[in-house]
Amino acid sequence: MKLRLVTWDVKDTLLRMRLPVGQQYHSVAKKRGLHVDPASLEQSFRQAYRAHSRLFPNYGLTQGMTSQQWWSDVVGQTFRLSGVRDEGSIRLVTERLYGDFSTSGNWEVIPGAREALQGCRDLGLRLAVVSNFDRRLEEVLRQCNLHGHFEFVLTSERAGIAKPDPGIFRKALSLARVAACEAAHVGDDYVNDYRAARDVGMESYLLRPEGNPRLEEHRVPNEHLIRSPDELIQRLQNATE
Template sequence: MASQSLRLITWDATGTLLRVRGSVGEQYKAAGLLFDLACPEVTSLNAAFREAYTEQSQHKPCYGSTCTRKTESGAWWATVVQETFKRCGVEDAPLIMKIADYLYHDMKRPDRWEVFGDVHPALSWCKAQGLRLGVLSNFDDRLNGILSGVGLRSYFDVVLTSDEMGMQKPQPEAFHLALKHTNVQAGQALHIGDDPVTDYLGATESGMAAFLLKRNKAAELKSISIPPHHILDSLDDLPPLLEATST
């Protein structure tokens, strides 16, 4: 893509722009301790969370917003929290429900999130070039508030989450909706994210250009063939790369 034809960059959120401070397991353990729960180890909680989240995402995609009987995101996450602790041997359902409610609201706090150090410079550069920016994320409806809290929301023309859209990456419809919201053609748009399938393949199969941001996830490339010049080690690489394509 020649950068002079580029009008829009959409961004993944978690793992690309920001991440949970510490880890999910650390947040769950800290919450449990507040309720006098003798918590499992962080490594066990992290592993159990990944399993519980994956299972719930397959059972009720888009945080339950597409189910016949719509599930609110808070209830969706409560199931994940319950299953996470259950997989670690904790089955005090009433207590875990209290922890789940606490976590759902606590994770809205900006100090629970960490913005990657290369994000503000990259977004500022893109805005200075007159590019439109949007977020396209498999996240729930708390994302707008979180982005505002960590000082990122003002960069973006639109923030679209799978919860609110009723669809999720890598579905082409999710990318097409971002294009519709910004009145930009696929050939004038670029998507940046850290997941080879949901971000890179989802965008390219929707007709958009894409860059994969590694974020130390090189091992996750597996058998997916991505041209080396489409892989970013850091967002610091983005401005010179886009400038080079315009010459």
């Protein structure tokens, strides 16, 4: 059946952070008089993020949390794990960082992403987003001048379901009113993007930039691997004929 819809992951597929988390947190904290080692913040963030994701998956929505509260807890714990004890300063830095990550200031478009989106539209394909992200994503995409490419942006917060749960892909297919066999998904995560989309019957492509191989690549046929977003266009031309 002819391909009609392409859904996209966002983080590390279309957008990436301008600086590592530790450096970004360090920069904001320094302006508030807090001097914390960026490497320590990087390590603490990963620890806090993993723990919170395990205890309160998908921003704790089913446990009565908001995504802003969830992120505030993660960022606050990041600084505590790095040795900061001033709760007033932690609160101010947390609020600033939440706002900063709502804008394009901390994000940049991955090379080839604009070309890929325009190329898909030139092929007559409809586009949408399926991303494990919070409510700030639409504004970030607007500020990065990508939002206009998409019919809808389905975040895990909006859907109430996070990848790799097949429900978020089924919700996207329902919103687009297309069958799974008429859709493809593009992302950088083997489990959340490549495998999860295929499990609901969609086509999928795994983004793996040159020099960033991972062990699961051997499970992915070469024709499903792309090294940059714009490499997708040639792969899709056959699927739209």
